[in-house]
Amino acid sequence: MATVKLMTDAEADSIPEVKAVFDDIRETRGSDFINNVWRALAYDPQGLKRTWEHLKSVMAVPGAIDPKIREMIYIAVSAANGCGYCVHSHTAAAKAKGMSEEEHGELMQIIALAGMTNHLVTALQVPVDPEFDAIDT
Structure with missing residues (x-):
C-alpha cells in the first residue's frame, strides 16, 4: 500500500505543472498510461518534474x-x-x-x-x- 495518495488524471489536469509532466510522459512514451510512481510523486510537482527530467535524460535519449x-x-x-x-x-x-x-x-x-x-x-x-x-x- 502506498504511503501517499496516487493522483488521478482529473486531479493532475487541475495542476498545470503536473499536467505538463504527465503530458510529456505520454508524448515521450507514446502511450496514455501514467504509472503509479509518477502519480505518487505528483503531489510534489517540482520533485515530479525533476525526477522525470532526470529519468528522461538518461533513459529516453539516444546513446551508446x-x-x-x-x-x-x-x-x-x-x-x-x-x-x-x-x-x-x-x-x-x-x-x-x-x-x-x-x-x-x-x-x-x-x-x-x-x-x-x-x-x-x-x-x-x-x-x-x-x-x-x-x-x-
Whole structure:
C-alpha cells in the first residue's frame, strides 16, 4: 500500500505543472498510461518534474547503450536495491524493447551470481588487483 495518495488524471489536469509532466510522459512514451510512481510523486510537482527530467535524460535519449540493455541494467540495479516496483516496471519495459525470455533468464543468473560473489568478496575483504585499477587502464 502506498504511503501517499496516487493522483488521478482529473486531479493532475487541475495542476498545470503536473499536467505538463504527465503530458510529456505520454508524448515521450507514446502511450496514455501514467504509472503509479509518477502519480505518487505528483503531489510534489517540482520533485515530479525533476525526477522525470532526470529519468528522461538518461533513459529516453539516444546513446551508446541500446535502450533494451539500459532497461536490463535498471532491472539489475533495482533487484540489488530491493525495489520490486522498479523490477516489474523495467522488466515490462525491457520486454517491450525486445528482451527475450532467454535474455531475461540469463540476466537473472548474472544478477544472482554477482550478488553472491559481491557478498563473498566483501566478506573476505579481498584487495583489488593492481591490474584492475580503472585509472591505469
